[in-house]
Amino acid sequence: MSGEREPFNKTPEEYFDVELPIDGGWFEAPEKNEEVDNTPEFLTEDAELEDALDKIWGIASEYHLDPFPTTFDLAPAKIINQIAAYNIPNRFSHWTFGRNYRVQRTQYEHGMGKIYELVINSDPAQAYLMENNAPIDNKLVMAHVLGHTDFFKHNKLFENTKRDMPAIAARSAERFHGYEESEGSMEVEKFLDAVLSLDEYSDPYNPDRPYKDDEIEQWTRTAQRKLDLENMPVENKFADIMAIGGVKKQAEVRRNKKAVVHIPPEPDQDILGFLRNHAPYLEDWQRDVIDVVRDESNYFFPQKRTKIMNEGWAAYWHKRIMREMGTRGHITNSEDESWMHLHAGIVTESGKSLNPYHVGMKMYEYLEDYYNGNLNAKETDWLERQGKTVYPKYDGPLEDSPATEALRDIMIHNDDQSFMRNYFDKNIADRLHMYTYETKTDYFGNEYKVVKSNGWEDIRSQLVNMLDNNGTPRISVIESDYARSSELYLAHDFDGRALDQDYINKTLPYVYQIWQKTVHLETYDGDEGGKLVYKYDGHSITTYKKS
Amino acid sequence: MENFEKGLVSISRRDWSFDRRGERDESRHNEKVKEAIRDNLDNIVSDGDIITADPNTRKKVKVPMKSLELPKFKFGDGEGGGIGFGDGEGDPQPGDQMPGDGDGEAGDQAGEEYYEAEFTLDEIQQMVFEDMGLPRLRPKESAEIDSENPEWNDVRKKRSTNNLDLARTVMNNIMRNAGDGRGVVMKDIEEQDYRVRSWEYEPQPENNAVVIAMMDISGSMSEQKKYMARAFSWWTVNFLRSQYPKVELVFVAHDTEAYEVSEQQFFSRGAGGGTKCSSANVMALDIMDDRFPADRYNVYPIHFSDGDNWGDDNKKCIDAVEGMMERDISQYAYVQLQERSSSGLINEYKNKIKDERMKTCVINDKSEVLDALKYVFSPDE
Numbered sequence: 001m002s003g004e005r006e007p008f009n010k011t012p013e014e015y016f017d018v019e020l021p022i023d024g025g026w027f028e029a030p031e032k033n034e035e036v037d038n039t040p041e042f043l044t045e046d047a048e049l050e051d052a053l054d055k056i057w058g059i060a061s062e063y064h065l066d067p068f069p070t071t072f073d074l075a076p077a078k079i080i081n082q083i084a085a086y087n088i089p090n091r092f093s094h095w096t097f098g099r100n101y102r103v104q105r106t107q108y109e110h111g112m113g114k115i116y117e118l119v120i121n122s123d124p125a126q127a128y129l130m131e132n133n134a135p136i137d138n139k140l141v142m143a144h145v146l147g148h149t150d151f152f153k154h155n156k157l158f159e160n161t162k163r164d165m166p167a168i169a170a171r172s173a174e175r176f177h178g179y180e181e182s183e184g185s186m187e188v189e190k191f192l193d194a195v196l197s198l199d200e201y202s203d204p205y206n207p208d209r210p211y212k213d214d215e216i217e218q219w220t221r222t223a224q225r226k227l228d229l230e231n232m233p234v235e236n237k238f239a240d241i242m243a244i245g246g247v248k249k250q251a252e253v254r255r256n257k258k259a260v261v262h263i264p265p266e267p268d269q270d271i272l273g274f275l276r277n278h279a280p281y282l283e284d285w286q287r288d289v290i291d292v293v294r295d296e297s298n299y300f301f302p303q304k305r306t307k308i309m310n311e312g313w314a315a316y317w318h319k320r321i322m323r324e325m326g327t328r329g330h331i332t333n334s335e336d337e338s339w340m341h342l343h344a345g346i347v348t349e350s351g352k353s354l355n356p357y358h359v360g361m362k363m364y365e366y367l368e369d370y371y372n373g374n375l376n377a378k379e380t381d382w383l384e385r386q387g388k389t390v391y392p393k394y395d396g397p398l399e400d401s402p403a404t405e406a407l408r409d410i411m412i413h414n415d416d417q418s419f420m421r422n423y424f425d426k427n428i429a430d431r432l433h434m435y436t437y438e439t440k441t442d443y444f445g446n447e448y449k450v451v452k453s454n455g456w457e458d459i460r461s462q463l464v465n466m467l468d469n470n471g472t473p474r475i476s477v478i479e480s481d482y483a484r485s486s487e488l489y490l491a492h493d494f495d496g497r498a499l500d501q502d503y504i505n506k507t508l509p510y511v512y513q514i515w516q517k518t519v520h521l522e523t524y525d526g527d528e529g530g531k532l533v534y535k536y537d538g539h540s541i542t543t544y545k546k547s
Numbered sequence: 548m549e550n551f552e553k554g555l556v557s558i559s560r561r562d563w564s565f566d567r568r569g570e571r572d573e574s575r576h577n578e579k580v581k582e583a584i585r586d587n588l589d590n591i592v593s594d595g596d597i598i599t600a601d602p603n604t605r606k607k608v609k610v611p612m613k614s615l616e617l618p619k620f621k622f623g624d625g626e627g628g629g630i631g632f633g634d635g636e637g638d639p640q641p642g643d644q645m646p647g648d649g650d651g652e653a654g655d656q657a658g659e660e661y662y663e664a665e666f667t668l669d670e671i672q673q674m675v676f677e678d679m680g681l682p683r684l685r686p687k688e689s690a691e692i693d694s695e696n697p698e699w700n701d702v703r704k705k706r707s708t709n710n711l712d713l714a715r716t717v718m719n720n721i722m723r724n725a726g727d728g729r730g731v732v733m734k735d736i737e738e739q740d741y742r743v744r745s746w747e748y749e750p751q752p753e754n755n756a757v758v759i760a761m762m763d764i765s766g767s768m769s770e771q772k773k774y775m776a777r778a779f780s781w782w783t784v785n786f787l788r789s790q791y792p793k794v795e796l797v798f799v800a801h802d803t804e805a806y807e808v809s810e811q812q813f814f815s816r817g818a819g820g821g822t823k824c825s826s827a828n829v830m831a832l833d834i835m836d837d838r839f840p841a842d843r844y845n846v847y848p849i850h851f852s853d854g855d856n857w858g859d860d861n862k863k864c865i866d867a868v869e870g871m872m873e874r875d876i877s878q879y880a881y882v883q884l885q886e887r888s889s890s891g892l893i894n895e896y897k898n899k900i901k902d903e904r905m906k907t908c909v910i911n912d913k914s915e916v917l918d919a920l921k922y923v924f925s926p927d928e
Contacts, residue, residue, distance in 0.1 A: 046558055046560070049558055050548065050551060050558050051548070053550075053551075053556050053558060054548045054549070054550045054551055054556070057550040057555060057556050058550065069554060069555045069556065070555070070556055071556070071557050071558075071559065072556070072557065072558045072559070073558075073559055073560065073561065074558065074559070074560045075560075075563060076563060078563070078569070079563045079566060081569065082566065082568065082569035085569060086568070086569075090568075093568065093571065093572050093575075094572065095572055095575045095576040095579055095615070096576075096615075096616075096617055097569075097572050098569070098571070098572025098573040098574070098575050098576035098577075099573070099576045099615055101569040101570075101572065101573050102573045102576060102577075105569070105573075129558075131560075189575075193617060196617055197617050197618055197619050198619070200619065200620075349632045349634070353632075354630055354632075432632060433632055433633030433634065433635050433638050434630055434631070434632055434633070435630070435631050435633065435638065435639055435641075436628065436629070436630055436631070437628060437629060437630070437631050437645045438628040439628060448644065448645075449644070449645035450642065450643070450644060450645060451631070451639040451640060451641050451642065451643045451644075451645055452628070452641060453641055454638065454639070454640070454641065459630060462628065462629070462630055463630065466629070466630070471622075472619075472620075472621075473620050473621065473622060475620055492620075497622045497623070498622070498623045499620060499621070499622060499623060500621050500622060500623040501623070503618050503619065503620060503621050504620065506618035507618045507619055507620050510618070526623075
């Protein structure tokens, strides 16, 4: 039985729909795993693991990895499954996490896949090892985890993530517990349902969004500045910059018109932040709930944007570190075989699906060969015909190679989308035997899939599109006083892909539940063209056309 | 171990046994699954797999549901397309059917998380039968005494095996000792102290009941109509068997003539010719008079037809039903399969029979079976 399970046995776009587990990371057993009862001798085992970890860390440093200090907890499967279901230990309660837990647990119990690796992005980083795993499996996991904690520490997208999120999340969970007692657990659950349905709509680049009054003040200042500028005689427009001495005088003259702030002044994709600040009838506990969900969503954002890069990085390095462990005789020959077997399972190709471990690792390996001049003749030939740089062959140790430095630089400055846009080419497409397909419908309404192209540029643009905005439609708040009746007006930024109508019908009422007044969602009418607006007034969904 | 000493890495174990968050939220999720099933019950009730299941089966019934997901704004499925990976041997060319497509239907459904909730038929029945009951069920004089229900309501002095009432025996002994001036103590238990429990058969009035199910199998009863009638009858039979195990069932099928049939025939009987609804009603009347007099039975005739009946036969139906009412039946139900613009029978019933024991309803679609069931079998308030 293959240990594959979702999301990696789904097709790529489906996979990207899935709420990703935290780190990330986890991967699945390639095959059956012998359960080792280690309780009596767990102390010896711990000593063995500690010894290996010390050496793994040492080798990682030689390869210029610079991970966060990392704590490994040996935990039973139940706990590993649970943390994977919640993505953060001690996070607040919700039935969707219960559903995840059920899925993880059932799969584990039926031997259909188990979580090997779980690491939390924090400083120091917190990782978990499955108690019953064979020691060699855990050694590989440790090497893998250090790849992640290196990535967490250095990739640019993670610059602003809150490294104390586990502690923050635990405190939030405590407060939520209090709300359950004061408001009733059904009230809290219902509100959380609504907020979580919008959790993609936060703003990781503005994590500390000002609260309502400060925000309006800020917007007013900006609007006033803009208005003043418009009303100023042309020759004075640059007075602020040009004539420092004249500034005060100018400022006095221009206070004649008061700016009216449009809320929001510009389309606002941070729907949660907007609702927290401007939904008219929220209670304090509800604002707190929105704040927490938004905060956690911001925290997960970089991980979702770097799934391929991050898993690829960890797989690329665990392979090299473990190989070195073998070379130096730190692991036995039979252990050597074991980890390679597990590794093969992790990076296996899986037909229709995009396995981030596999694709990511292959990308880095291709780039290693590229920068170290180790491509084959056909690959070099293609690069030359494209007029691209071909690097001289490098034979020295990996840690001093040009590739190692170049890869670190790439790791630091990209997310999955730019990684593909910048570094995906014909050679990697060929190495991975990739192609694009499209879904068609036959005469009887059955769907089938047809290979569309194996041109690398088509594949690249398919990848880049797929990775856009984590596969989430872009929707913004446009108006908060629509029809002058405090109605909320949202607009979908149409990019050629239509929204699922069924899901609009189910999600719009959630927006209403928070806004508590009529809500509109403008999108594009796929059938007839033009703008189509969905409206929910607390009773039913209706649609109307808009020119 | 220098990296440990520098605090860069560490390995630890701790006690996790108090962490039960996963279980707690899982059980909340399971509750929601049940709620969802309950909300979806009208479709489940007329599900072909269920109503053909052997009602005595312990087998689990799988109820597929579009998992419990939290809806979010997302792209439609129409824009299907993605990336595939070949195996390096004869990689697929444009226009080829995608390798592996078509095998494994379930895989194509991915993206939507399907959740198969497993229930035993019992569990589903419990949900369906919630707040259902036989209306106007009254105790009727019963010829047979039910010997299955002894009442342990008597205490006797005679000692018999096994049934010693220890508390009373001890109490008697203490009282006797006290009475004899030996103090309030328990000692020297004698035969006269023994108390044993005994029983009596209490004659109980029985809620005897019979359901006479009549089904129109004439040519105008399409497969779909028959399906709905059978779904209704299937649930009726199971409802009665599980909640009122002693209820008797009589099955009648009719076209222009009525036949008393077995349960199996009732559920499988093919199509006949013309229609005379009165034939079944008259037969029901005869069956009552012969075997189930209303002074001893609660009688519940129920008739399924599409109402495609001759005008003058409607009159005969009215007469027969009125005859049953006079004989003090508990309820008469007429379930019409599909609305008809000029339906005589249901209107005739509505106009002519003003009796709260008369229940008529229409099932247009199989999703309406559940509502009809709950209407026909709504217990007394």
